[in-house]
Amino acid sequence: MFGDYSIGDLGSIFVMQGFAGLILFSVYVLMALGLAIIFGQMGVINMAHGEFMILGAYVTWMTSNFFQSYLPSLFSGYFFLAMILAFVASGALGMLVEWVLIRHLYKRPLDTLLATWGLSLMLQQAYRSVFGAREVGVELPQWMLGSLHVTDSIEVPINGVFVMCLTVLITLGVAYVMYKSRWGRQVRAVVQNRIMAGAVGINTEKVDRYTYGLGCGIAGIAGSAFTMIGSTGPTSGQLYIVDTFLVVVFGGAASLLGTIASAFSISQTQSTLEFFMSGSMAKVLTLLAVVGILMLRPQGLFALKVRK
Incomplete structure (x- = not known):
């Protein structure tokens, strides 16, 4: 597999694929953060999480078109507003879904799996009816185009660097909210002992609703980031949902x-293996490695101890 490349070529390949892996890592983190909050904190298997991401992507696409048509002079900064709108739209839909559907299914994980799978199909059809079956692409501002020349053989795209910086900021924000804010302490209290949290005056139903909304809102931001590296279609979210669940389970729920x-x-x-073999084979080998590690450590890389 490596015999046809020199040491210098292999070094460049690993660096380039490593950076491509960082871009994929950014999307995985943004998707998995929301799913980890919903699955890890609430025990809800949200199979519609990818559709919340795609809602954020469509909101970004509509915002891009609006600025191009009506505010072309401000187009260079449209993405920041689009990201906020994507968070609000996905978060609001998530809170509505929690109130209408999810709150009746707590402590019934298989039922939440089936219900959210049905919801994902409904949302896919809704996107297909509203936006059409064809995939759409977002026009990037001029300052996001091009690449940075690290060496003669290594270039990194500017939009990829932006996505990674965005991921760092969102991750730090989520960490602050979950571990430093009053609301975050309430969430962790509900996770560790729901009955006692309710006994000391915490509105557990409200915490659940806002937690679900936060997880879905972060998925909307992931959708905004996704528009920079791929086209958006009604079923695009399903391409990432399995990998996202794999990330959450492998890392340890609620960690x-x-x-x-x-x-x-x-x-x-996955990024490194895809260069030397087909994408499907790279996924298979990655999955086998993860399954092997989970057989030795079924609680994941970092397990959170909670009081039952």
Whole structure:
């Protein structure tokens, strides 16, 4: 597999694929952060998580078109507003879904799996009816185009660097909210002992709703980032949902550090293997490696101890 390349070529390949893996890592982290909050904190298997991501992508696409048509002078900064709107739209839809559907299914994980799978099909059809079956692409501002020349043989795209910086900021924000804010302490209290949290005056239903909304809102931001590296279609979210669940389970449910470490490991392994073999074979080998590790450590890389 490596015999046809010189040492210098292999070094350049590993660096380029490593950076490509970092871009994939960024999307995985943004997707997995929201899913880890919903699955890890609430025990809800949200199979519609990819559709919340695609909602954020479509909101970004509509915002891009609006600025191009009506505010071309401000087009260079449209993405920042689009990201906020994507968070609000996906988060609001998530809170509505929690109130209408999910709150009736707590402690019934298989039922939440089937219900959210049905929801994902409904959202896919809704996107197909509203936006059409064809994939759409977002026009990037001029300052996001091009690449940075690291060496003569290594270039990194500017939009990829932006996505990674965005991921770092969102991750730090989520960490602050979950571990430093009053609301984050309430969430962790509900996870560790729901009955006692309710006994001391915490509105557990409200915490659940806002937690679900936050997880879906982060998925919307992931959708905004996704528009920079791929086209958006009604079923695009399903391409990432399995990998995202794999990241969350491998890292350890409810563990922010585990989610980041898992996303980095899986994205780098998959990106490097894809250069030397087919994409499907790279996914198979990555999955086999993860399954093997989970057989030795079923609780994931970083397990959170909770009081039952």
